[in-house]
Amino acid sequence: MTQRVLVANRGEIAIRVIRACRDLGYTSIAVYSDADEGSEHVRLADESIRIGEAPASQSYLDSDRIIAAAVETHADAVHPGYGFLSENADFAERVVTDGFRWVGPPASIIRTMGDKAAARRAALGAGVPLVPGTDVIEGSAAALAAGEALGYPLLVKAVAGGGGKGIRLVAGPAELESAYDDARREVGAAFGNPDVYLERALLNVRHIEIQLLADDDGHVIHLFDRDCSLQRRRQKVVEEAPAPTLAADTRSAICESAVRLARSLGYVSAGTAEFLVDEEGGFYFIEMNTRIQVEHGVTELVTGIDIVAEQLRIAFGNKLSMCQEDVRMSGAAIEVRINAENPDFHFMGSPGTITQCVLPGGPGVRVDSGVTAGSIVQPYYDSMLAKVMTHGADRDVALARAKRALNELRIEGVITTTAFTRSLIEQDWFGAARYDTSTLESAVLNRKDS
Amino acid sequence: MPVFVDPGDSILKGDVVGVIEVMKMFMNIEAPADGVFVRYLASHGESVAMGSPLAEIDTRYP
Numbered sequence: 001m002t003q004r005v006l007v008a009n010r011g012e013i014a015i016r017v018i019r020a021c022r023d024l025g026y027t028s029i030a031v032y033s034d035a036d037e038g039s040e041h042v043r044l045a046d047e048s049i050r051i052g053e054a055p056a057s058q059s060y061l062d063s064d065r066i067i068a069a070a071v072e073t074h075a076d077a078v079h080p081g082y083g084f085l086s087e088n089a090d091f092a093e094r095v096v097t098d099g100f101r102w103v104g105p106p107a108s109i110i111r112t113m114g115d116k117a118a119a120r121r122a123a124l125g126a127g128v129p130l131v132p133g134t135d136v137i138e139g140s141a142a143a144l145a146a147g148e149a150l151g152y153p154l155l156v157k158a159v160a161g162g163g164g165k166g167i168r169l170v171a172g173p174a175e176l177e178s179a180y181d182d183a184r185r186e187v188g189a190a191f192g193n194p195d196v197y198l199e200r201a202l203l204n205v206r207h208i209e210i211q212l213l214a215d216d217d218g219h220v221i222h223l224f225d226r227d228c229s230l231q232r233r234r235q236k237v238v239e240e241a242p243a244p245t246l247a248a249d250t251r252s253a254i255c256e257s258a259v260r261l262a263r264s265l266g267y268v269s270a271g272t273a274e275f276l277v278d279e280e281g282g283f284y285f286i287e288m289n290t291r292i293q294v295e296h297g298v299t300e301l302v303t304g305i306d307i308v309a310e311q312l313r314i315a316f317g318n319k320l321s322m323c324q325e326d327v328r329m330s331g332a333a334i335e336v337r338i339n340a341e342n343p344d345f346h347f348m349g350s351p352g353t354i355t356q357c358v359l360p361g362g363p364g365v366r367v368d369s370g371v372t373a374g375s376i377v378q379p380y381y382d383s384m385l386a387k388v389m390t391h392g393a394d395r396d397v398a399l400a401r402a403k404r405a406l407n408e409l410r411i412e413g414v415i416t417t418t419a420f421t422r423s424l425i426e427q428d429w430f431g432a433a434r435y436d437t438s439t440l441e442s443a444v445l446n447r448k449d450s
Numbered sequence: 451m452p453v454f455v456d457p458g459d460s461i462l463k464g465d466v467v468g469v470i471e472v473m474k475m476f477m478n479i480e481a482p483a484d485g486v487f488v489r490y491l492a493s494h495g496e497s498v499a500m501g502s503p504l505a506e507i508d509t510r511y512p
Binding site for chain 1: 457464472473475477
């Protein structure tokens with residue numbers, strides 16, 4: 001009997017999982033909303049099933065419909081991709097209770113890591129350095145006292161949620177009370193849990209993350225690091241592996257910390273531990289993503305390991321295909337995300353029909369795309385169209401190939417961020433790898449001023 | 451769902467009269483001029499096409 005995998009997602013990540021299934025000889029089953037009936041992920045899967053109406057809440061985010069689709073198609077496993085239900089612990093639990101394999105970590109770990117305060121406690125328990133901060137703060141008087149002890153600038157952060165929601169930067173005590181109230185209101189409304197805590201705001205830091213893989217037998221390995229510092233509104237725009245400025249001793253210390261955390265949790269499947277790293281090489285755990293990430297491809301390029309295939313194999317009870325000593329980094333890789341957004345108008349989403357789609361090729365180029373000519377970019381889902389990734393013997397080669405690839409890329413019919421991202425990687429500061437988590441926001445501001 | 455402004459309200463250029471969602475991104479819709487708010491031309495949750503009017507503002511008596 002071949003393994004049957006329900007791919008509970010859409011777009012490029014659904015296609016990525018479908019391709020891994022094909023390579024492994026597993027049967028892939030796509031799900032689609034009414035808006036996605038003619039989509040590429042449906043065409044490429046072995047089988048497909050409709051799950052509902054166009055709005056995500058009535059299809060990709062509706063756990064009842066996903067479970068019903070798994071039952072109807074006799075699926076053995078559910079791969080959630082990223083976004084949608086991928087970090088919904090209740091859904092993960094239900095998948096398992098209903099007799100399917102969940103391609104991800106146990107629901108209990110998703111739950112712990114989804115609660116930022118619990119995640120900090122887990123990291124503390126594993127001896128992993130944390131950004132100095134507090135537990136949940138009750139009341140603005142307590143916030144002021146805690147802010148005094150912690151020092152400014154600081155961040156008010158939500159225990160629940162993600163995507164930057166509820167985060168407030170506070171320069172001094174005068175702003176703290178209103179920031180505390182605002183953040184609680186925003187996340188209370190969005191996630192039903194108003195709890196917030198305080199964290200020191202670290203300046204001039206880089207966002208470095210460690211890719212992890214773990215199997216049911218307790219083997220935990222890391223696949224080294226990625227630098228994802230180039231972010232706009234806390235959304236990553238360009239990522240690279242390895243992190244270009246990370247010193248060798250810092251790299252091994254962070255990787256070792258990430259493995260220790262995963263081991264202490266009893267982690268299974270692919271996951272990512274995210275850290276902030278300062279100029280002196282000090283590093284601080286921020287959070288763990290308990291799913292495959294958008295930017296996993298750059299790690300695949302430098303290690304030669306198919307992370308999605310490993311995720312699937314692990315879900316079916318196989319041991320990791322490699323041990324830590326087998327993991328080697330070769331060269332450098334860069335990923336540029338191409339979104340259907342208008343950089344000249346607040347990066348507003350740009351739905352429409354793609355009239356022309358010419359993807360780049362040649363040595364060292366990999367494109368994971370969810371669209372082709374004729375595809376309709378829907379207003380209902382996120383704006384990412386494709387990821388252009390390049391690999392080279394070193395960073396200069398990977399960067400030259402990234403510029404070449406973005407020059408070749410033609411997507412017409414919708415407005416895209418192609419030219420914007422090309423101008424970013426052409427900047428001297430990018431060539432010299434001189435950037436941190438604040439660089440992109442400043443670059444966008446300067447662009448507006450000029 | 452509470453509305454941002456009611457018919458008859460005086461509004462100033464830049465006042466937020468609604469929110470539009472595209473691809474999980476939210477953007478405020480600001481009044482392009484001072485005036486008196488007449489009515490919404492789209493209902494809550496409705497899909498709208500690019501360029502379609504969303505509200506009517508009477509700018510004769512700012």
